[in-house]
Amino acid sequence: MRINRSTLSRAVYAALLLGLLALLLSGCDTDTPQNTFAADGEVARDQRDLFYLAMWPAIGVMILVELGLVVILLRFRRRRDDEVPAQVHGNTRLELAWTIAPALLLLVLAVPMMSLLFKLGEEPKDDAFIVNVTGVQWQWLFEYPEVQGPDGQPLKSAPGDPLVFPAGRRIHFNVTSLDVIHSFWIPRLGGKLDAVPTRHNRFWLKADEPGAWSGQCAEFCGKDHALMKLVAEALSQQDFDAWVDEKLAGIKTSSDAAGAIPAAHPDGVN
């Protein structure tokens, strides 16, 4: 009778856990604007796959430990007040095993971690497109050093302009800040990099296909940190060239070319 009950409660716990897990995993599959699982670029995809590589064993261990605790509590409950179990002080072999085995397993995880780490740290290749990113409270500014304007200056974005770049190519970002530390992040294209005053941090991202994504500052940077967002647009090479021509034509006709760092405005960039 008792055994039936504990088997039943075990089954209930297991079902509950699995149900919860299913509910949670359903969250991974949505097409929301900053979902790190909905990778649209090589970097984000590699990062997601590495995360899965650590996450699935972690979930496995979690279920084993939690179920183990429940089973132990049910099985070894004190049934009589004077019940005293055998005094086991330890088992050196067992303990060595559960020290060494996790260490080896974790070191195995380090191999794919390292290889991706060094891939993401690669220097720009010849065909890379370079964008300079500057964070300033509470907006992002972009400069395209490979696109020269008629005045010989590189093309610069105006406040609120989207980040525009060609799809299918590695984009190398040089990231810096003019005031406090920010963090440049477009989740569906890849992880973030901090914008630190006087430092020029570099990393690359790549969009598989043309599209538009939202990103936002990930390092607390003062009052309107929450509003420091950006839009990233990847265009096909053809569309991108057209966009460049249009921009350069705009500079020619416009008397006040974008470029000077604007004063921060409280509403941020939406």
Add this chain to the structure above:
Amino acid sequence: MAAVIGQRRSGLSEALRSAREAATGNNIWSWLATVDHKRIGVLYGFTAFFFFLLGGIEALLIRIQLITPESEFLNPDQYNRIFTMHGTTMVFLVVMPLSAAFFNLLVPLMIGARDVAFPRLNAFSYWTFLAGGIFLNASFFTGGNIFQGELGAPDTGWFGYSTLTSTKFSDGHGVDFWIFGLQILGIASLAGGFNFIVTILNMRAPGMSLFRMPLFVWMTLVTSFLIVFAMPVIAVALFELMFDRLFDANFFNPAAGGNPLLWQHMFSLFGHPEVYILILPAMGIVSEILPTFARKPLFGYPFVVFSGVAIGFMSWGVWVHHMYTTGLGTVANAAFGVSTIMIGVPTGVKIFNWMATLWGGAIKISTPLLFAVGFVGMFTIGGLSGITHSMVPSDYQQQDTYYVVAHFHYVLFGGAIFALFGGAYYWFPKFTGKLMNEKLGQLNFWTLLLGFNLTFFPMHMSGLLGMPRRIYTYSEGQGWDTWNLIATIGAFVIAFSVSVFLVNLVLSIMRGEKSGSDPWDARTLEWSLPSPVPHYNFKEIPHVHSLDDFWHRKYTEDEAGRPIPIVAGAAVDDEEHDGHDIHMPSPSYFPLIASSGFPVIATGLIYHTALVPVGVALLLVGLYGWAMEPATEESA
């Protein structure tokens, strides 16, 4: 001043003597002048619990703000100050001093001593902690009219990353209060750290070798060493920041060649040992509760000790995992990624050893045990998400998102706070002679377990869906709404659970069931004493013959190794004894006077330097009187 210590007793000296005598009864003076480790522990506990409620209210405000997208419950300025104070409070004013409360209450009892090595330094630690806590929270009143929602308080996060903390980007005095508040709290922690190292190394009863010490004492020792080495690191960082802010120095000013990342290195180099300062005492508590309630010794005591020591050492080699995205370079990230992976190993060892302790036991399911098992279960989840953080490239995605918030709350709330609740239920009878109510205790546990998971598990999801930390608002359509709604509901379940604890505490103090000296059939020396413990602790200093000495006084073993109760039972040290021939340290007001100097000095540095000499004078008077006063009253 010299008259105070003159050969003849002056009027002042007589007055001090009678003031000290007034402090020997059970009145308010006796608490202000107490040097009794048990009373100081109680003071630490109640003060830290008060700050826990305060930090909890701040957490509720944060959760109310985030319950829906585009909420206007708080404005960004209020939100930023409140989350800064929530983090600062929970780390420095709650978990650290709650651990200190347990160190104070338990360490002398567990090692068979009558007090800590430096009782007045101990009082000084407490009063300095209280001064720092009050000073830090006083910053709320510096922003204008607080009743119209104009809050002061720091607004730069508990991590205070440069250059946001410069006067240019954070005007007002919030950050100044934060700097000096943390400095004062650091002094309190350092004094406590030294005190417990000396106490544990020098004051153990005869026969209590290091490897006969209860696990909690071991974890206190490791934690105290971490405190002594880690607090100076943040003290230096805070001094540099103080110079930048008050005297226009350029330690972190990039325009003058200063380096904002220098702050992050120092803060994280303090910060990572700090998280183990927060968790190791909790691990010690759990390592006492589980064996008692399973009626089995801790499985693999040496492994658990050595893994704790290993964690202490390794905690100094992982700080860059707080800085993966700051651009330190691939090789640095790789090295610290591997060290972060490896620190998971000694932590895992402990979890397996705790489970093996329970395995084969005769487990009594009651509140302290439930909290201890809850700790193991929740801490495991926090540890596993920590392993995913060591995957550096994928951590580029999770850094600074709610995934991290979920991770460290599983470690610090699911871990530390659960264990501290368990410790409160476990040792409450020792100091009051009464049991806490079991039904309310179980209600407290189950609602806390539910509320905790409702609040923090969804944060894994909102983080992976791209929700950054520390944002006061978010827009619809990000897929974050549901998770935030659930989290806010969970926060109120936690609030309910904490209220249950509060009710239980008050009811049990007033009319709890009598507990006797050893209600749990426990294993360590404190349970050999009457409850509540007399002020002199041990009538006779015990001789220790083994690990779990008290257990071996109660049980012997037959040939097959089965434990047999000794019929006479243990001779509990509860004979009538008025302790008249035992000399205990005299009460002293001087630690309180010395501590009161610190906030005055700090206020002076922020507002008007004329106050600085006043504060220094208070400090010096306190230290001078303390040095000259006899530690133990000579017999009349």
